[in-house]
Amino acid sequence: MKFLIKTAILSAFSLISLASAANEPIACDIDNKCPEDVPCCSLYGQCGTGAYCLGGCDPRMSFNISSCMPMPVCQSRTDTFKDLSSIVSNSEYLGDASKHGWVSSGQILQNADTVLLAMPKNSVGAVLASTDYMWYGKVTATMKSSRDQGVISSFILMSDVKDEIDYEFVGKDLETVQTNFYWQGALNWTNSQNISLSDTFENYHTYEIEWTEDVITWSVDGQVGRTLKKADTYNATTNQYQFPQTPSRMQLSIWPGGASSNAPGTIAWSGGALAWDGSDLEDPGFYYVTISEITVDCYSAPSGTETDGSKAYVYKNANALASDVKITDDNTVLGSFAATGNDPDRGADDSSSSAAAAVPTGAVAGGDANRGNGSSSSSSSSSNSGGSASKSDSSSSSGSASKSSSSSSASSSKSSGTSNSASSSSDATTTSNTKATTSTSQSDSATTSDKMGGWVQNSKQTSTNTITTANSGTSRTLVSSFLVIAVIASAMAVLA
Numbered sequence: 091m092k093f094l095i096k097t098a099i100l101s102a103f104s105l106i107s108l109a110s111a112a113n114e115p116i117a118c119d120i121d122n123k124c125p126e127d128v129p130c131c132s133l134y135g136q137c138g139t140g141a142y143c144l145g146g147c148d149p150r151m152s153f154n155i156s157s158c159m160p161m162p163v164c165q166s167r168t169d170t171f172k173d174l175s176s177i178v179s180n181s182e183y184l185g186d187a188s189k190h191g192w193v194s195s196g197q198i199l200q201n202a203d204t205v206l207l208a209m210p211k212n213s214v215g216a217v218l219a220s221t222d223y224m225w226y227g228k229v230t231a232t233m234k235s236s237r238d239q240g241v242i243s244s245f246i247l248m249s250d251v252k253d254e255i256d257y258e259f260v261g262k263d264l265e266t267v268q269t270n271f272y273w274q275g276a277l278n279w280t281n282s283q284n285i286s287l288s289d290t291f292e293n294y295h296t297y298e299i300e301w302t303e304d305v306i307t308w309s310v311d312g313q314v315g316r317t318l319k320k321a322d323t324y325n326a327t328t329n330q331y332q333f334p335q336t337p338s339r340m341q342l343s344i345w346p347g348g349a350s351s352n353a354p355g356t357i358a359w360s361g362g363a364l365a366w367d368g369s370d371l372e373d374p375g376f377y378y379v380t381i382s383e384i385t386v387d388c389y390s391a392p393s394g395t396e397t398d399g400s401k402a403y404v405y406k407n408a409n410a411l412a413s414d415v416k417i418t419d420d421n422t423v424l425g426s427f428a429a430t431g432n433d434p435d436r437g438a439d440d441s442s443s444s445a446a447a448a449v450p451t452g453a454v455a456g457g458d459a460n461r462g463n464g465s466s467s468s469s470s471s472s473s474n475s476g477g478s479a480s481k482s483d484s485s486s487s488s489g490s491a492s493k494s495s496s497s498s499s500a501s502s503s504k505s506s507g508t509s510n511s512a513s514s515s516s517d518a519t520t521t522s523n524t525k526a527t528t529s530t531s532q533s534d535s536a537t538t539s540d541k542m543g544g545w546v547q548n549s550k551q552t553s554t555n556t557i558t559t560a561n562s563g564t565s566r567t568l569v570s571s572f573l574v575i576a577v578i579a580s581a582m583a584v585l586a
């Protein structure tokens with residue numbers, strides 16, 4: 091009898107693996123490039139078109155070097171976020187950086203003269219990423235972090251080949267900001283250093299990253315907190331400077347580092363499990379990061395850079411070092427969400443295709459893709475495919491997304507089943523929280539105005555986000571969980 095149950099359940103899980111494998115996006119990493127029809131490898135290690143070919147598209151893992159779209163060059167500016175007009179949702183953005191400075195995923199709210207990145211209960215958080223790329227320069231954000239164990243905020247620079255320069259805020263310790271850097275996604279725990287400061291949730295601080303070819307400086311409130319020299323990153327074995335050196339987007343985010351679906355190393359680093367019971371979830375109804383101002387000051391490209399225009403940075407080859415980048419006048423705008431760098435006009439005349447905006451999902455979009463110990467790749471890869479809260483540990487060890495394709499062992503089937511149901515419930519909660527938040531905002535003055543001032547939400551964004559969530563896997567994962575339940579139920583029926 092016992093054996094029978096086990097077999098029935100095991101076959102239920104194999105069924106699910108098969109069922110979801112058919113619908114899941116194709117995974118990509120450094121050894122498995124995307125196929126020609128969905129040529130672009132997203133930040134989260136999945137192949138697609140449209141938004142997959144914009145920010146975060148990794149040229150080393152995509153079909154060929156022209157699959158990802160050219161990257162809009164850096165625009166010096168100051169954003170004071172008096173309204174949300176500089177922000178566009180990632181389900182609408184097609185690559186025209188001249189119209190919007192920032193592209194969002196998740197809930198972005200306006201509160202007086204600030205912008206909030208919101209993370210409702212069981213959601214994956216929110217990201218604001220620049221539409222343009224900095225290739226050396228200085229970026230400064232005046233902001234307050236989120237708080238609570240397991241809740242992470244970040245302000246980072248990240249390139250499409252996963253060079254990174256980070257500030258990260260671990261909500262359990264509000265008197266420390268962590269600084270970190272990565273070269274092509276390689277995780278090295280010794281790269282992290284702390285800066286002490288006064289409560290990052292209660293107080294605005296001004297966080298600055300100055301990045302030149304030779305040195306990176308992290309300064310808080312005008313005081314230098316850390317300096318990293320390129321010379322100190324030389325690796326004699328590979329004969330390379332393992333120093334961030336490729337055009338990078340500026341990103342601010344909030345994400346659930348302590349979510350139970352994350353790798354143990356990520357949860358430990360984030361201060362421990364996220365209980366989703368903090369007071370911020372009652373009032374104002376979500377964890378949040380507050381951004382008051384961002385200033386971008388672009389520096390020149392390295393001398394000797396091949397220059398054939400002034401609009402876009404383009405990788406010449408997949409080595410993806412600074413010397414492999416050129417500047418061109420290439421088009422950065424896609425014709426539709428079906429288009430790619432290989433075929434930028436695809437679907438441009440077909441209004442139905444542009445209606446279906448598939449956007450990269452997976453993790454939180456959260457900040458750096460590199461956090462985590464890589465040791466637990468099965469949890470990260472399965473939750474990546476489910477769109478649940480998971481820091482993408484996949485790229486941690488070698489910059490390669492270690493998608494553990496459904497092997498036949500009992501444990502891997504089990505973990506993919508578990509993660510599917512977890513992610514469907516988190517998607518569902520995200521959707522209902524979105525509605526809850528919207529209705530709160532209507533009766534706003536009674537409940538939240540004291541604390542938040544009259545924050546308002548861009549309703550267009552809300553509905554888009556809801557649609558995005560639905561498109562990006564809820565139905566698939568729901569189907570999978572129902573399948574689990576149905577098959578287990580029928581196994582039980584057989585036994586009875």
Ligand SMILES: *[C@@H]1O[C@H](CO)[C@@H](O)[C@H](O)[C@H]1NC(C)=O
Nearest residue numbers: 126153154155156157432433
């Ligand atoms: C990339 O692939 C496309 C076909 O999808 C081809 O037209 C193009 O020439 C290729 N580019 C390079 C640089 O190989």
Ligand SMILES: *[C@@H]1O[C@H](CO)[C@@H](O)[C@H](O)[C@H]1NC(C)=O
Nearest residue numbers: 276277278279280281322323
């Ligand atoms: C991490 O960086 C340190 C200092 O550069 C170096 O000694 C160490 O070998 C690196 N570890 C790995 C795994 O690359």
Ligand SMILES: *[C@@H]1O[C@H](CO)[C@@H](O)[C@H](O)[C@H]1NC(C)=O
Nearest residue numbers: 260262263266268282283284
């Ligand atoms: C930074 O601070 C955190 C506590 O907030 C601590 O766990 C971590 O070890 C510190 N990192 C370094 C490099 O000192």
Ligand SMILES: *[C@@H]1O[C@H](CO)[C@@H](O)[C@H](O)[C@H]1NC(C)=O
Nearest residue numbers: 276278324325326327328332
């Ligand atoms: C040098 O780079 C290689 C490959 O990235 C890495 O495995 C090794 O740990 C690095 N060594 C040091 C001293 O950082």
Ligand SMILES: *[C@@H]1O[C@H](CO)[C@@H](O)[C@H](O)[C@H]1NC(C)=O
Nearest residue numbers: 279354355356358359462463
């Ligand atoms: C990550 O792994 C390294 C070695 O593999 C270990 O030294 C470190 O403590 C781990 N960090 C966490 C937070 O588990």
